[in-house]
Amino acid sequence: MNIIPCIAWVKKGVASTNPVKVELTPNELEKIIKQTQSELQDVESDLDEEHNEIKEEKYKIDSQLDISKTDEYNFDKYDEEFFCNIDVNAAGAIHCNINNIAIIEKNGKDPFITKEDDDSEKEDDIIKCDDNLILVGHVEGDASILEIFVYNGPEDSFYCHHDILLPSFPLCIEWLNFDPSDSKPSNLCAIGNMTPIIEVWDLDLIDCLEPIYKLGCKANKKKNRKHIGHKDAVLDLAWNENYTHVLASGSVDQSVLLWDLENGKPVNKFTSFHEKVQSLKWHPMETHQLLTGCADKIVRLFDCRYETIIKSWEALGEVEKVLWNSFDSNYSIISTSNGYIQYIDIRKDKPIWNVEAHTQEVTGLSLSSSCPGLLVTSANDGIIKVWDIIENTKPSVIWEKKTNLGGLLCLAPNPDEPFVFSAGGDNKSHNLKIFDLLRISEIHERFQNRVPKINIDDIKTEIKEEIMDVTENMDSMILNPNTENKMT
Numbered sequence: 001m002n003i004i005p006c007i008a009w010v011k012k013g014v015a016s017t018n019p020v021k022v023e024l025t026p027n028e029l030e031k032i033i034k035q036t037q038s039e040l041q042d043v044e045s046d047l048d049e050e051h052n053e054i055k056e057e058k059y060k061i062d063s064q065l066d067i068s069k070t071d072e073y074n075f076d077k078y079d080e081e082f083f084c085n086i087d088v089n090a091a092g093a094i095h096c097n098i099n100n101i102a103i104i105e106k107n108g109k110d111p112f113i114t115k116e117d118d119d120s121e122k123e124d125d126i127i128k129c130d131d132n133l134i135l136v137g138h139v140e141g142d143a144s145i146l147e148i149f150v151y152n153g154p155e156d157s158f159y160c161h162h163d164i165l166l167p168s169f170p171l172c173i174e175w176l177n178f179d180p181s182d183s184k185p186s187n188l189c190a191i192g193n194m195t196p197i198i199e200v201w202d203l204d205l206i207d208c209l210e211p212i213y214k215l216g217c218k219a220n221k222k223k224n225r226k227h228i229g230h231k232d233a234v235l236d237l238a239w240n241e242n243y244t245h246v247l248a249s250g251s252v253d254q255s256v257l258l259w260d261l262e263n264g265k266p267v268n269k270f271t272s273f274h275e276k277v278q279s280l281k282w283h284p285m286e287t288h289q290l291l292t293g294c295a296d297k298i299v300r301l302f303d304c305r306y307e308t309i310i311k312s313w314e315a316l317g318e319v320e321k322v323l324w325n326s327f328d329s330n331y332s333i334i335s336t337s338n339g340y341i342q343y344i345d346i347r348k349d350k351p352i353w354n355v356e357a358h359t360q361e362v363t364g365l366s367l368s369s370s371c372p373g374l375l376v377t378s379a380n381d382g383i384i385k386v387w388d389i390i391e392n393t394k395p396s397v398i399w400e401k402k403t404n405l406g407g408l409l410c411l412a413p414n415p416d417e418p419f420v421f422s423a424g425g426d427n428k429s430h431n432l433k434i435f436d437l438l439r440i441s442e443i444h445e446r447f448q449n450r451v452p453k454i455n456i457d458d459i460k461t462e463i464k465e466e467i468m469d470v471t472e473n474m475d476s477m478i479l480n481p482n483t484e485n486k487m488t
Helices: 026-065 075-084 119-125 441-450 456-472
Strands: 002-010 132-140 143-152 157-166 170-176 188-193 198-202 213-215 234-239 246-251 256-260 265-270 277-282 289-294 298-303 308-314 319-324 331-336 340-345 353-356 364-367 374-378 383-388 396-402 408-413 420-425 432-436
Touching: 002 170, 002 420, 132 170, 132 420, 143 170, 143 188, 170 234, 188 234, 246 277, 277 319, 289 319, 298 319, 319 364, 331 364, 364 408, 374 408, 374 441, 383 408, 383 441, 396 441
Parallel strands: 002 408, 234 277
Antiparallel strands: 002 132, 132 143, 143 157, 170 188, 188 198, 198 213, 234 246, 246 256, 256 265, 277 289, 289 298, 298 308, 319 331, 331 340, 340 353, 364 374, 374 383, 383 396, 408 420, 420 432
């Protein structure tokens, strides 16, 4: 397996110029090792409980069937012998001996590393104010990795700056700047994965081993710890840029949670769904409104202040993606599992138009950051298409191409450059690509005059001012705990 399941961009001027390299002291490393051992013991304990439950259930079934056949090869006790051979009491020996892997030296240096850092690589460590970051969820074999790439179009620069080893298969990435431990805006990303736990990582730290905080936890009887958060994999995340302490999450467990990042707990829960929730987007203007797409073929618009559904629409298939038209927020776009894209006027009861855009599920749905009407779609059929939706009538295809990325799994627009998009797929040898659409003659002719001419220095200043205004001069979004659905 070698795939890119999720991808996201970071605006220019947000990342730290010189990311901090984490250097753990021997005591800190030893603490992390012990914590990991404790977590592995919890996992082993859970497995033992499941094993005992299975044995009890098997015994009941065998008793009911009155099995009298002789167990010639002692299969009934095979599992017992297997579990008995695991030395859970030896230091670090649960599934692997961690203490044999980690070497802790008094001076904090690894004796196996003898080569000094190459000065020629230090220049690449610096992130410039006109660099974008691209956050790439990468799964290769059994390894799940968050790769942080640097992209600079004018310099034709694109390289992996650093990466973070993830504990589970990443399914979605959402950039955010809210750190409850710091009053200043940060450079973070939340990752939803195959587990119910959401992890938030600091992108300005290199070689970090742990997220700066987690959202949710599993129940643990021994530690008297109650379950918090989702009960299954997290499929999508949506950060509220106006109320920066609010993060929405949708899950396979058929629910949406609103997290208060101030205390790291969910305070609202929506359970109006009949299938897994696959996509979420906050309204760009009405900041209490949340659009959701579900595998039950229903698009729902929630008012999060009152925990009510404002309106809902029936889709032509399972809803893969939902997207607001940021140039006219009365409209939204959805994509489905059977290849359709649909255009919705939220003031009306039925979609304005439906178009069969692809032959397979439309996994990518993105509008240009500053070019009105430029819509890009990608699908599991490996095709990427550019549409013009400037009018409310049916859209027209301007350009399409069969990529060499395999089945396309994700698509994301550059927040600063209106014609630059990134896409990821499942081709083992080539699964990540940056598309500069302005280089394509058909697209250049159609859209070049729609983008306002703004001085790049003004853009940089505006970005920094927006971040400060949003975080410092912003009313708080009030999240009311749901008394009917307790967060346990």
